[in-house]
Amino acid sequence: MTPHNKKVLRQIIIGIFLTLALVFFLFPVVWMFLTSFKTQGQIFASPPVLVPPSSQWNLDNYIAALFDSGALNGIRDSLIVSLSTAAISVGVGSLAAYSLARFRTGGEQFAFWILSTRMFPPVASAIPLFLIFRELGLLDTYWALIIANSIFNLPFAIWLIKGFIEDLPVELEESALIDGASVFGAFWRITLPLIGPGLVTSFLFTFVFAWNEFMFALLMTRRSVRPLTVIIQSLAGGHEILWAQIAAAGMLAIIPGTLLVIFLQRYIVRGLTMGALKN
Amino acid sequence: MSTQRLFNLPERLGGIFGSDRRHRLAAFLFVLPALVMLLAITIYPLIRTLQLAFVSLELSISPNEQYVGLDNFVRAFTDDPRFWNSMKNTAVLVFVGVGIQLVFGFVLALMANEMGRRRTVWVTLFMIPIMIAPVVAGFQFRVIFNDTFGPLNYLIEWASGGRITPPAWVADPGTSLLTIMITDIWQWTPFMLLIILAGLESISQEIEEAAQVDGASYWQLLWRIRVPLLLPVLIIGVLIRMMDTFKTFDLVFLLTGGGPGSSSETVAFYTYLNGFRFFSMGYTAVLALIQLVIIVIISQVFLKLQQRRGAI
Numbered sequence: 001m002t003p004h005n006k007k008v009l010r011q012i013i014i015g016i017f018l019t020l021a022l023v024f025f026l027f028p029v030v031w032m033f034l035t036s037f038k039t040q041g042q043i044f045a046s047p048p049v050l051v052p053p054s055s056q057w058n059l060d061n062y063i064a065a066l067f068d069s070g071a072l073n074g075i076r077d078s079l080i081v082s083l084s085t086a087a088i089s090v091g092v093g094s095l096a097a098y099s100l101a102r103f104r105t106g107g108e109q110f111a112f113w114i115l116s117t118r119m120f121p122p123v124a125s126a127i128p129l130f131l132i133f134r135e136l137g138l139l140d141t142y143w144a145l146i147i148a149n150s151i152f153n154l155p156f157a158i159w160l161i162k163g164f165i166e167d168l169p170v171e172l173e174e175s176a177l178i179d180g181a182s183v184f185g186a187f188w189r190i191t192l193p194l195i196g197p198g199l200v201t202s203f204l205f206t207f208v209f210a211w212n213e214f215m216f217a218l219l220m221t222r223r224s225v226r227p228l229t230v231i232i233q234s235l236a237g238g239h240e241i242l243w244a245q246i247a248a249a250g251m252l253a254i255i256p257g258t259l260l261v262i263f264l265q266r267y268i269v270r271g272l273t274m275g276a277l278k279n
Numbered sequence: 280m281s282t283q284r285l286f287n288l289p290e291r292l293g294g295i296f297g298s299d300r301r302h303r304l305a306a307f308l309f310v311l312p313a314l315v316m317l318l319a320i321t322i323y324p325l326i327r328t329l330q331l332a333f334v335s336l337e338l339s340i341s342p343n344e345q346y347v348g349l350d351n352f353v354r355a356f357t358d359d360p361r362f363w364n365s366m367k368n369t370a371v372l373v374f375v376g377v378g379i380q381l382v383f384g385f386v387l388a389l390m391a392n393e394m395g396r397r398r399t400v401w402v403t404l405f406m407i408p409i410m411i412a413p414v415v416a417g418f419q420f421r422v423i424f425n426d427t428f429g430p431l432n433y434l435i436e437w438a439s440g441g442r443i444t445p446p447a448w449v450a451d452p453g454t455s456l457l458t459i460m461i462t463d464i465w466q467w468t469p470f471m472l473l474i475i476l477a478g479l480e481s482i483s484q485e486i487e488e489a490a491q492v493d494g495a496s497y498w499q500l501l502w503r504i505r506v507p508l509l510l511p512v513l514i515i516g517v518l519i520r521m522m523d524t525f526k527t528f529d530l531v532f533l534l535t536g537g538g539p540g541s542s543s544e545t546v547a548f549y550t551y552l553n554g555f556r557f558f559s560m561g562y563t564a565v566l567a568l569i570q571l572v573i574i575v576i577i578s579q580v581f582l583k584l585q586q587r588r589g590a591i
Binding site for chain 2: 011017022024025027029035044045046047048096099106112114115116117119120121122125128130131150152154155158177182184187214218219232233236243246250253254256258261262265273276
């Protein structure tokens, strides 16, 4: 066998292994997708119904999930919480990131302290936060979730944006400052437009983190605010579990995260490691 | 990404930045909102938690606090096997689960690296589990592991011709923790794959080719060149995963509810039970403090490594 053929054969074998692994990693999503078109009877059938008959390829379960099971309200609440969280984290985070990147405010120790708060276990601060929110009358409002999510995503946003600012040359800002621009002016007119991709990346990541968040959503809300994750959980914990509707709600819930990994591939490693690794 | 640039600490800044007093004041005002917000989740909860740790506050009985000294600590360390069971379960997820993610991720990354440019399609599809809400992942696997209609047990029975009786998975105390671990492995092996692949791409082709010219075998190349160069990436990946796995809550809630019995309770889940089901605020505070100490230890290792790397 020629070296070239050997290489091709090797790639084919590895390709087969990778495809097999991919089956494992995609099967749960595919199964949920198929489940979202089944009837309750087909879900319990043995042998399992793999692909539902073509007459059922309609949106009945999706419509039922949205309108009867509250997924539509869940999506609205999740959107309000996630968009606000992302806006606050990126807004407050970019200011802090600029200060840390350019002025080394508080020194390196302070920057690392901020990073270390990302590791704070949410369950450890859940009770004190719960008690404050109760005293302030914020339980079961959007604010409770927006505040909790913004604070917990802030260290992530700061470190990610800080990395993007540090990638920029300092000369432009330097000359602006020498020409008498204020710090805010230099930040607003020079730095911000140049870190557009970084801001978008941070916004989308914090959006998806808040969208996927479950623990605070569970603890801080009751009736008036019910994000999608809480809706899915409560449907899955009921007496008669409507598997197909939950699967439909689950399919809707994974849309933002899936779009993120597909369209933000360039920044995904950087995002997932808070800028510790770049690709 | 080169290993030198891996940790993105900048060179020292000089010149105009920080030389002017008004600039320094502005820079301080820039971090102020973030500082206030972060103090709200660290210092305030810490003080409140420390205070609660020494009282008995049973919200289901009365809203009054009663000073009990070290009773809560004594209870956690000497008289609560359920807590230590949850610690053991968490340790299994953190060490065994993350260990498996590392090994699988490493092998898959080596394979994907061999595929040249064609790997992009695979890698994109591999990434999908990462950003799925744990609640949804938990639901997916609850369907898959279901012992009456789940596809997994049907497959096992079909493949073995009915000779193997598969376990009840989430409903069996012997396998309930395993289902959580498998779901976590499913969700996060792609993360390991991704960062290790990024690390492999950053190793210069020249080094690898030079080693091959010198007659290094595949395994020598792997152990003598790739693994040492990848070490920082591996360490960062493992620590990030350990810290997040230590907090595992959503998956437990959705998949097993901690059961059967307390067979699959993690420490985050047990803390939640004490705080929000049993309403024992004082005791919950002690559990929170213990977790905090453990997380601080892991995160200090992480930060030290990052700082050291940054200095290179």
